[in-house]
Amino acid sequence: MSINKRFSPISLHELHKLMRSPRAFGVLTVFLCVVGGVALLMYAAAMLNETRRNASSIGQTLYFIISGMQLILVCFVAPALTATAISSERERGTYDILRASLITPWQIVRGKLTAPLGYTFLLILSTLPLLSLPLILGGIEIAEAVISVWVMLISGILFISIGLFVSTFCKTNLGAIILTYALVLILVIGIPIFALIASSFGAAVFTGTATLERLFTWLMMVLTSLSPISTLTITELNFYASGKLWEFSVPITGASPMTLLPPFVLLTLSYALLSLLTLGLSARRIGQPDKS
Template sequence: MGAPNFKLPTFPLSPILVKEMAGRMRNARAHTVMTVYLAVASSLSVLIYMVGVLGSPRTVGGTGAVGQVVFYFLVGMQLLLVSFVAPAFAAGAISLERENKTLEVLCMTPLTPAQIVQAKLISALGFTLLLLFATLPLFSLAFLLGGVEPRQLVIALCGVLASALMYTVLPLYLSTRFKTTASATLSAYAIVSSIVVGVPLAALIGVATLGQVLGPGAVLASLLNTVFIAVISLSPISAFVASEASFSATGELWMFTYGAVGGGLPLTLPSPFLILTGVYLAASALLYALTVRRLARIEQQ
């Protein structure tokens, strides 16, 4: 008797997903983006390592500070990638079909609006995740130098992955709302920039201004501090900075302790990266549903 013939299970793939993934990976722009991103990230990481190691004292744990700098730099590169590069991968997903006069043909296929949106989302998000995972080996340099715990990588990955999903679904939804790719792209970057940079700055200025106008008060200061932490948790950069600062000071991963500032009472809240992850996952699910609904309406027109 011959050996049993085992076959791996196969899963049917949407034809639009196969087309999108093949077209994206065969595009010269995709290889250019990956090459430039990895070259910049790896070159600067090695430069930071060399400068830090040569300038650090030759003592046990003396390179820990260098490891932290490398770690923060790599996370910062990933956050910049998902915030300001990932939206471009999805902003033209539907609007480009409309510009090329192929949206009507796509809507006439047996594929449902949900299947079309899912294929577009997986294609754009998949390439972003490919860029993110390609830089993971560089984190071994930070762990080799010390000063960084694996739990800190958990904080970073939660925020980065949630941001990658959010900033892919958002431009995908805008792509169904605008008729041109340029309009969808500009709107996506305007919204993302407002969230990433504008929200924490507005929170900082607003809380400081209200604290000066309304005067001291323990209850009021505590309320303002709570609002401040909740608002800065909406930006991946400020959420990561606050979470890492709290973890370095207290060693607590899941909770965030905010000291008595401005006469306020000490606060213990969920860590900003947890707030960010929960809000972004809920917002992504809502935007995904709205995108499917919008595409279904376009098909009916």
């Protein structure tokens, strides 16, 4: 089967457009330079302060730095790839031409997703060699690195889907970009802050009533798992406390600990659901004739 039959014309066109532009290689280069540069700087700084016996500590520090940098860059790059996908067609006046053609709304959605997804995966995968450094130095398990990359891939998919969804109803590129970043920031930073504040109040209110405390703890875990930052943080804290990645339990006052799904599993499920929802809504929005 030829590539033209496997991909919709929009997928191929968007791939051409993205990969032909010097910007794609520029962003990739900057991405690698920033992550690699910061990792090397941190490594050099750690080597100056630590003795060789603490190599695992250096490895852990490097892992946190590299993962954190990757996550921040994914949060910035991925939404930008689709935030103007439809609004720019609208601004250029080509949106009506596309919708008046035989291309289906799902083909448009798939077409607009293919290139950004591929590019985001490329960005993440290209930084994988940097993770070999903390792995060699020790202090982290391969499973930790795999979970970290997995969370980033899943986050990339959702951010791209959110960008596409926003661009289907925003009239201008600027509006679409602002709204997309606002939503991503709420998800990545706003929700953990809210969960932290709510936990402080909840601990005072619900402690002592086992059922309410369990319900509240479950709700907070779901909320916290909506952010890749808090998900990875809690996963690491749990791993260092219990030595387990796939089991997660929370102590309940005066009762047996509450066992929950690991945060990265919750994130995977919630992000998969949100991605499907936003993509479905995008296709629906594209498929409907305009009202104005």
